[in-house]
Amino acid sequence: MGEMAAEPRPTAPALTERQEARRRRILHAGAQLAGRGGFEAVQMREVADAAGVALGTLYRYFPSKVHLLVALMQEQLQHLHTALRRRPPAADDPAQRVAETLMRAFRALQRDPLLADAMVRALTFADRGVSPEVDAVSRLTTAIVLDAMGLEEPTQGQLAVVRVIEHTWHSALITWLSGRESIAQVRRDIDTVCRLIDLPEP
Amino acid sequence: MGEMAAEPRPTAPALTERQEARRRRILHAGAQLAGRGGFEAVQMREVADAAGVALGTLYRYFPSKVHLLVALMQEQLQHLHTALRRRPPAADDPAQRVAETLMRAFRALQRDPLLADAMVRALTFADRGVSPEVDAVSRLTTAIVLDAMGLEEPTQGQLAVVRVIEHTWHSALITWLSGRESIAQVRRDIDTVCRLIDLPEP
């Protein structure tokens, strides 16, 4: 409805300190609940409770449960991105660097599978109303992959490859989270799709 | 939660004629509602109403909304599969045949984007409780792609490629449905991932 506590393009309305703290408490409570119980355990009333905030306030900060979880994903990726910039993958081959990067991300998510479940389900369930936020996540992922490839100004063809890699990563994550694909298969899928990287353009 | 009206592995309990008819009415009603309004327009009370069936009965046939929509997807893929067997893609190159096949599937879904939205959202939102059904859909998709590739006994490597193709297809579909990717981009993604097909194994 009215203002939103997050990301319109012109750098959000600037929260006061208490508001910033509230936002963090909410995100933390959400992560906590997601950590045990996954997507369905993140119940808005409980989040509000755990964050010491009224339900209406929670909805002012995050207009839906999906928004909340997507924001969580955004945070996680942010962390991952800076961590990766600190210690970038070492391999010579761009494809190997990307595969290593993705598997690192994957292992990070593995540490808290239920949280991962909640975030990923939210991401793929998000409808048009959440597009800007989902897009932000997508751009972050793209940035991470491009970093790993060592590209500053990718061509159209390279961007298509990156998109396919992201598609694969997302979808493989989902099938793993719902128990339909093993970790070994995920690794294999990632290695497979990464072969596209050093392929000549058609 | 006693019996279920669908798919234990040993070929479901055999429905009577009236039951088969009910099942079809339910699926039809679901498709109808999804056709306008997408995922959220498929309201269980309305489905039951439109199918001329009590709510409890609906839940006996499909234990959740997601089950219902996944079953719909399964039906659609069934149709597509037989249609494709009748008129298989013509190209010489396996990669082109797969790309053509997927774009045909894509166009079929395009005809009813809201129905597609409902089915795909259900697929990716499905949790472990729906795994068998989602798996059935996955196997169908695999069969379709393998058919297009002209493979009877794929190697491990080829199966990995097929999985990556499916990942890409699913995820590209989602991004298109939520308006974050254009049709041209989807086509490009599909063409890109299909290049994996005639790549030598590493």
Place this chain on the structure above:
DNA sequence: CGCTAATCTAGAACAAGTTTCAGACATGTC
């Protein structure tokens, strides 16, 4: 300080998925 607008709280209310239950109906068996 005192005013005003925005924000926050508590709690009720609403919507849609899901569960439950009592009674009616159908099916198959003797």
Place this chain on the structure above:
DNA sequence: GACATGTCTGAAACTTGTTCTAGATTAGCG
């Protein structure tokens, strides 16, 4: 045909996401 069993109906109840409202608090400003 009558019984036993399983299925279907209609309606209420329960759960959880979301919205709304009235009153308290807070923040910014003169």
